Each structure stands twice: as structure tokens, then as C-alpha cells.
Amino acid sequence: MILAAAVRRSGLDALSARASNDSVEFPHFLANHAPMVLVALDKLGASPERLEEWYETYRAKSGLIRIPDPVAPIDARTWEAALGGRAREADYRDFFAAEVRRLGIAGAVQTYLPRLVQGVAASATHPLMRLAYGILEQDRREVGVALAYWAACYLPLPAATGAQPKTEDPAEVLGAVDAIEGVHDYEPESDLLWHNIRAVGALPGFRPVVDWLAFDADAPRRMAATSLALFVGTMDFAAVHAVTGLHWARLVSPCLQNQEPLYRAFWQVIASLVPKIGFPSIPSPGELERMRRREAPPWSAIKAAAIRSDDEHDISLTFSCLQEEEVWNDPLYRVAAARRLALIP
Template sequence: MTLKAEACRDSAEFPPFMANHLPMILVALDRLCASAERLDAFAQTYRAEHGLRPQPPAQAPLGVEDWMSARGQRSREADLRAFFSRQVAAHGGAATIAAYLPGLAPGMAGSALHPLMRLAYAVMTEDEAEIGAALGFWAATYLPLDEAGRGPGVTTDPAEVLRRAAVLPGVAEAEPESDLVWHNMRAVAQVPSFAGVADWLIIHDDTLDRMAAASLALYAATMSFEALHAVTGCHWLRLLRPVVADPAPLLRHFWVAIAALMPKMGLPEIPTAAQVAAWRQTPAPDWPAIMAAAAASDDEHDPSLTFSAFEEWRRTGDTLYRVVAAKRVALIA
């Protein structure tokens, strides 16, 4: 059995409700030119440090009529993964995504957006088995934050959504039950004033590009764990574009999740264009050095961020991606 196939068998989370990155990071490391020996070493270290576990025991088969009854139930992970794997085997990955992702989109905050990561990597690598696993992971950890369709849009600027969300009454005082990212999202979403945030952003063809720019600026300003996921998340959304007919629900609910993390980031100010332009001038090593440092790291977020940043840099040419990646892997201060 290959390293990746072995990694894919495990539960999508490990205690306490942390996302298992191993199936995706093995792909990222390969794209960063890591050797087979490095992939094996990373997998052994990751498995030992995090205590990866098997999926919970299957309870009962799920069908087209009743799979939604198991949404949000981590104890049904095996049943949900089996259901979606059967759908992929019968209809193909792209058709299964088209049929079921609209119903899953509102719950994309589950497991701190990592089902989105797993699905995006599965699509990128054309791995049909992983598409089924990712959809099952998404369904098992389904976490809706805010309903859409309750009010008119207010802005086309994703950064403005973050500014407005940060000053909503009660948001700064939200008390999550733990420091887990998705617990923070959920606590903020339960603040009464947060209702309706899903409708604020007016979606256009360039919305994902504007989200990516805002995420990069926010990460450069904070270098925070949460803003890192905004940068990588925009890359994951872009990977899904070929198989998603209408990206608006995904974009909408992704950005609600990022808005819900503003308190955990410390309610940062959105940097100005002048600040961003100045950061772009920061001297940084070239990509081969950054990629080598990321591939050598045992922190899964180093190769994750570096791979996404490199891919977004290739698309945009924005040198700030190289700067933040170099900072992330401690090549520059």
C-alpha cells in the first residue's frame, strides 16, 4: 500500500477534533519536490505526533434519501464516506460534486475548512477515491455559520466585509468552548449581530481574486494561523473551479468563515494599499530555497502554505506571496 493510500484510510480527524492533513500534505510535499524518503519520514513523524486513528465504526448504510440525516455527526464518518464513495463509483467524481456540493456548501466551516482542502486536492490530483472521502469528511463535520438569502448585498469588497464584521456588537466578546479554530468560528456565528453576514458580499466574476488579495494582505499584516487558512483557502477554491458550475455559495460561506475568525486574529486592521506595496519590496529568497525549507519542516502548515503561495504567485506574479512564504518557513524575519 502506498503512503497516501494508507493515510487516506485513517479518520479525517484526530483528538481533539483536529484535521488530519496527511493525505494532502503528502501531495504538497511531492509538488515541492520532496524525495520519497522525505515523504516517508514526514508520514512517520506526523502519524506518531498526532496519533492518527481509524475511522469510527460504521453504523448503518446511508442512501440518497437519508444521507443528510447524518450531516454534522462525526460518529457517522465511515457511513458518509462509504455513501459518497459509492456515488463517485457510480457517477464519477465531477458529477457527484455537482450533485452534492451545493447542499454541503453552507457547512464548509466544519473542521476549520479542511474538508475544502481535501476535496480541492482530490480534484487537483484527479483522485476519485479521495473525492468520496473528502465529501464524506465535509458532511460528517458540517458546520453552518450563517444563512444566505436574508438580506441585500452591501459591498463587492471582501476586505470591507471583514472590517464590518470585526465591529459587530458582541463579536469581540464571543467565548468559544476551546481554542480550536472551528470552535471560534461557531462562537462568533452564534452572536446575534452576526446574522446576515453571509449576504453582505456581492459576488462577481472577480470575487475570488479579490478575496485572494485581501487574504494575502491580511496574512502579511498578521502572519496569523487563521489568515494563513484564508490564503490557502482561496487556492483551494480555485482548484475547485473546473468542477463547480456556480462558485457563489462556496465563496459566500468561505468568506463568512474568515469573517468569523477576525476576533481570533486579534481584530486586525486591514492593511492599506501603500503598506502592501511596501511589503512587496521586502528582500526574500527565491522559490527553490523556500520550497526546500518547507519540505524539510515537520509542521504541516509550512508545505501547505508554501505550495498554495507558489501556485498563487504563478497565477498572479505577486511577489508578496514569496515574502510571506519565506517568513513562514523562517528564512526571513
């Protein structure tokens, strides 16, 4: 058993090292999920052979590209000047790799994430994903790449002002987006999630949204529950990122002295996606309870189906649902994963 685990770990490490040489995005501006999904597959129980097969399939299907050539060195005095410059990926990789070596994982995250957090919309929140998986694995290389990814694709939304919150209910924040002027007829540059986020975030009426939710120790649980309800009520692609993103935020937040800005900025991103999702209604408590009681396959069957899938979002959502159920003790996560994998209607 120990030998088999060592073989699996060796195979994952080798593949992860190869995957780290690919750029963080591929044309056009799509997030490279491979390094994170390999970890998820391994934790779901995939064999080394399946990891290899999945990576090669994903690499060919996506057309992954190499890291762009360096432009100029970045240091602690200049690192903020190039935020949002995708061409600086290699420069940011070099800088943050050195900072993680110098400060350690926790030290680097504590030093740099407070400045980056308002740009969590970067690449549709996938730098947060990469950072979360790097922290989960305690992988210094991946943490450095994640911070570089976040910096190179930095996409800020309006900052919190400390204004009086409107509600303790995350669902009320999402529902109130419907009344923002221009939110029904905005025009994103393309259908990419982050283009939608950017376009909605630029509406003048969207500026106060970041302050609407009252934040306390229970807020992450309420946000996770609302995200799950949003997903099972819509089964929408954008809503997948609400569920997985709260998982990622939960993994990252212990590294921060103040968790509120991360959660507040993340919920602002989900609010910006409400038009893209179609201004959905959140299912009622009764409807959610009926969904919760549905018969669904055991986790062993769900994990096996996810492992067979070539869809990165199937795997990512399944792993996040598995991990979140362990924390929040809500069987609706198992139902959600089973529905995403078409194991139940």
C-alpha cells in the first residue's frame, strides 16, 4: 500500500512538473486547468495511467501554449506597476518563485495577497483556484505560479468603502443586481466569463455591491450554501464557479490575517455573473430540501464517473463538492455532483 501510494505520488509530481511549464492561459484568454485538475484526479483516486491520459488529452484539446518570453525583471519595488500585463507572466513567475523561496508559502501569501485580492476576478477566478490547490498540496512552485498568474491577469472590481451593509443574506445581494441600471443590456467584449465580469463591474450602479453583504464569522457558510443553491437551481456553467470558488477561498483564507476582503471581493464577482446566469431565482428552502432528499449514487460511483470524464469542470466540481460536504455536512453537494455528471436527472 505504501509503495503504491509512493508510485502514485511520483507520477503526479512528474506530471505536475511538466504541466507547470505550460502558460497559465491558452488562446484566447482561457484558463489552463491542468495543474489543478491533476491534483483533483489524484485525490479522487485516479490511476497514474489515467492522470497521464487525461493530461495529454487536455493538452491536445486545449492547445496549451508555452510561457511567453521574459520582458524585464520584476522586483519588490516595481511588481505592482505591471499588474494586469499578461505578457509579463514569465517575469512574475521569476519574481514570485523567489519570494516564495524567501518567505515560505504562508509568508508570501500574507505579504502579497492583500494587494491582489481585489483583482480576484482575474482570469475568471482561476488564479484563486491555482493558489488554493498549491496551498492544499503545500507546493511552493505552484503557489509562486499562482501569485504570478493572479498578478499578470489582475482584474480589479470596485473596492469596498466600508459603507453600511444591506443584508446578511448572500442571496439578497444576488437578487438586488437585477435593479442595477444597464445590467440588462451591457455588452461584453466576448462571451468569456471574465469579459462579462469586467463589463458588469464597470457599470456605475455596480460600485456599491461589494459593500452590500454583512460579513461575520458565519458569512463563509452562508455564501457556500447560497452558491450551492444557485448551482442546483440553474445547473449553469458560471454557477459552477460559485461552488468551486467558495471551496478555493476556504483553502486560501487561513493564510490571511483578515479574510473578509477575499470573501467580499469574491462575492462581488459572483454578483457580476448574475446577468450571465440569467437573473436566476434561488430555490426556496423547501425546494432545496426536496433536492437534498433525492436518491443519488454513493461518492464512490460519483468519483469513478468524474475520473472517467475528460471535462475539467466535471472533475473540479466533483472534488470541490466532496471537500465542501466534509466541512458543511450538506448532502446536497453529493446530489449536485451527481447531476453535473448526468448520473441523475
